[in-house]
Amino acid sequence: MNDTLELPPSLWAATAEPAPPTASLSESVRCDVAIVGAGFCGLRSAIELARAGVSTCVVDSGQIGWGASGRNGGQVNPMGHEAPAVVAKRWGVNEDHEQVRRYTAFTTSAADALFDLVREWQIECDAEQNGWIRGLHSTAAERDFEQLFAGWQAHGAALRMLDRDELEKLSGTRGYQKGWLAAGGGSVQPMSYVRGLARVALESGARIFPESRVTKLKQEGGVWKLSTHRGDITADTVLLCTNGYTDKLFPGLRETIVPVISVQSATPPLSQAQVEEILPQRQTFADTRRVIFYFRKTADNRLVFGSAGSDGNYPGNADRQRIIRGLRTVYPQFPELDIEYLWGGQIAVTLDHLPHVHELDSGLITGLGCNGRGVAMATAMGAQLASWVLNRSPSDLAIPVTPLRKIPLHRFHRMGVRTAVWWQERQDNREAAQ
Numbered sequence: 326m327n328d329t330l331e332l333p334p335s336l337w338a339a340t341a342e343p344a345p346p347t348a349s350l351s352e353s354v355r356c357d358v359a360i361v362g363a364g365f366c367g368l369r370s371a372i373e374l375a376r377a378g379v380s381t382c383v384v385d386s387g388q389i390g391w392g393a394s395g396r397n398g399g400q401v402n403p404m405g406h407e408a409p410a411v412v413a414k415r416w417g418v419n420e421d422h423e424q425v426r427r428y429t430a431f432t433t434s435a436a437d438a439l440f441d442l443v444r445e446w447q448i449e450c451d452a453e454q455n456g457w458i459r460g461l462h463s464t465a466a467e468r469d470f471e472q473l474f475a476g477w478q479a480h481g482a483a484l485r486m487l488d489r490d491e492l493e494k495l496s497g498t499r500g501y502q503k504g505w506l507a508a509g510g511g512s513v514q515p516m517s518y519v520r521g522l523a524r525v526a527l528e529s530g531a532r533i534f535p536e537s538r539v540t541k542l543k544q545e546g547g548v549w550k551l552s553t554h555r556g557d558i559t560a561d562t563v564l565l566c567t568n569g570y571t572d573k574l575f576p577g578l579r580e581t582i583v584p585v586i587s588v589q590s591a592t593p594p595l596s597q598a599q600v601e602e603i604l605p606q607r608q609t610f611a612d613t614r615r616v617i618f619y620f621r622k623t624a625d626n627r628l629v630f631g632s633a634g635s636d637g638n639y640p641g642n643a644d645r646q647r648i649i650r651g652l653r654t655v656y657p658q659f660p661e662l663d664i665e666y667l668w669g670g671q672i673a674v675t676l677d678h679l680p681h682v683h684e685l686d687s688g689l690i691t692g693l694g695c696n697g698r699g700v701a702m703a704t705a706m707g708a709q710l711a712s713w714v715l716n717r718s719p720s721d722l723a724i725p726v727t728p729l730r731k732i733p734l735h736r737f738h739r740m741g742v743r744t745a746v747w748w749q750e751r752q753d754n755r756e757a758a759q
């Protein structure tokens with residue numbers, strides 16, 4: 326990997342609020358806490374720590390938001406991937422166990438918490454909390470869809486079922502049997518949001534060093550030393566907030582997640598007819614396909630549409646064609662919908678589809694595995710990691726601290742994901758046609 330990394334050619338990079346002034350690391354520095362990763366998670370931790378008077382440095386290989394935080398769909402989701410009963414089973418406890426309750430409260434409040442922060446810190450990022458729609462694409466997916474709805478509703482998520490007609494009215498598509506509306510969901514311009522967090526972190530007293538890849542991490546005499554090409558950081562505590570971009574810095578961590586590529590596109594600004602028919606009340610939308618279609622409108626009324634992909638920086642023709650097929654499937658009445666921007670990024674997927682928190686060594690902690698839901702969740706995870714450092718204890722965390730568990734045959738993940746996407750896409754199409 327290069328030490329300097331360009332931003333991908335995204336709509337977000339082209340239209341974001343300017344980044345606050347920062348410079349790469351050019352000398353050795355000392356701080357209490359060093360954070361690797363200037364995305365939502367790292368910067369949110371930095372804000373909490375710096376505000377509590379802890380001297381904090383954030384370092385990233387690329388610019389602020391270079392990772393998933395500056396590339397995502399900007400959908401702010403108020404619930405997790407798995408139903409609470411499934412979460413409980415994975416953790417080996419009952420559904421009303423305190424740990425499950427803490428996790429579901431953390432998840433259902435994460436979207437509200439994000440919009441509160443945006444208001445409180447006056448972050449200019451086109452934030453809109455108009456709700457999130459989930460559309461059911463096939464009868465085969467109905468059982469899971471119903472279980473998720475009932476499970477999260479019982480744990481406090483504000484959800485409402487939508488029949489086909491109401492779903493069509495709210496989305497402009499007839500491609501779904503029914504859906505639900507999660508009132509707490511919404512959207513942001515993610516690059517502006519992450520740059521806003523960076524601005525608040527700097528104002529709170531944190532230091533941020535972009536374009537400074539950490540190449541080595543070792544403990545020496547009770548402190549941690551992080552090496553970059555042009556200087557070292559010495560810190561008592563280190564947070565690894567590297568999620569889907571986790572590299573080999575800590576042995577075995579990369580093998581606990583699969584970096585799955587997701588591709589995003591943006592149309593040119595929509596016509597008046599399209600604006601009126603597509604998501605007229607400006608909710609965000611994600612469907613139940615295994616190879617998901619998810620979309621939303623932007624402040625300037627473009628449609629941002631995403632799905633799986635194969636290149637996390639410069640998607641190729643196959644990725645473009647999948648997006649075009651998605652647009653034609655969801656909005657067949659607008660065959661003229663076209664792509665002006667196309668980019669991609671890496672999502673950190675875990676085998677249990679839950680986020681993980683680990684204590685890798687004394688004073689070395691990490692939280693990762695947001696499974697494509699990290700706009701709200703990685704922001705909330707950052708606050709969790711900071712509270713662990715400040716309270717010197719992980720006992721109140723919403724996510725249990727677990728040992729590292731490497732994914733078997735991880736080195737074949739690229740081939741595995743490609744094969745899975747190929748197979749799942751065929752399944753989705755077959756089921757949708759039934």
Ligand SMILES: Cc1cc2nc3c(=O)[nH]c(=O)nc-3n(C[C@H](O)[C@H](O)[C@H](O)COP(=O)(O)OP(=O)(O)OC[C@H]3O[C@@H](n4cnc5c(N)ncnc54)[C@H](O)[C@@H]3O)c2cc1C
Nearest residue numbers: 362364365366386392393394397398400539670698699700
């Ligand atoms: C295309 C795409 C679409 C998505 N859409 C959505 C969505 O609509 N809604 C949603 O909720 N979530 C979405 N997600 C997921 C969401 O973006 C992530 O969960 C979230 O941004 C993770 O934030 P983070 O701060 O944990 O990690 P990141 O933002 O990925 O930051 C990690 C950083 O670590 C840095 N790093 C890694 N190793 C080193 C090193 N050795 N030295 C220095 N720096 C290092 C990287 O450069 C990177 O910038 C999407 C993700 C992608 C890729």
